[in-house]
Amino acid sequence: MLLLTLTFFALILLLAIMIGACIQGTELHGPEQKVQRFFMRFRAEEDTKQELYESAYRIVMDLGEALDEEDIIAQCDAVRSAHDRARAFRARATEHSVSTPSSASRFDLKVVK
Numbered sequence: 426m427l428l429l430t431l432t433f434f435a436l437i438l439l440l441a442i443m444i445g446a447c448i449q450g451t452e453l454h455g456p457e458q459k460v461q462r463f464f465m466r467f468r469a470e471e472d473t474k475q476e477l478y479e480s481a482y483r484i485v486m487d488l489g490e491a492l493d494e495e496d497i498i499a500q501c502d503a504v505r506s507a508h509d510r511a512r513a514f515r516a517r518a519t520e521h522s523v524s525t526p527s528s529a530s531r532f533d534l535k536v537v538k
Contacts, residue, residue, distance in 0.1 A: 477518055484510050 444460060453461060484507055491503030 477514075480514055481518075484514060 444464065487510070488504065488507040491500055491507055494500035494503055
């Protein structure tokens with residue numbers, strides 16, 4: 426039983442090493458390229474989500490600093506700049522259309538009597 430368990434873990438480790446080599450590889454053949462594209466797709470989606478989050482965070486922090494500004498003219502300029510950046514961010518974010526989990530996007534309505 427122990428030998429069977431060790432063999433199973435060795436096969437899983439070997440499979441993980443092969444997948445890792447496909448992901449990091451450069452001169453790959455057909456099936457290896459398919460494996461690489463499959464796993465890299467998830468990485469690209471996560472990178473896009475993280476980039477959009479960081480950009481939105483910077484816009485909100487800059488807007489907060491703009492609203493704390495003492496000089497009214499400087500405050501108006503800073504808010505206008507943050508607004509322009511927010512509009513550009515919205516256009517870029519709708520272009521990428523990051524998917525949300527189905528449970529978060531579904532709303533259940535109740536009838537209240």
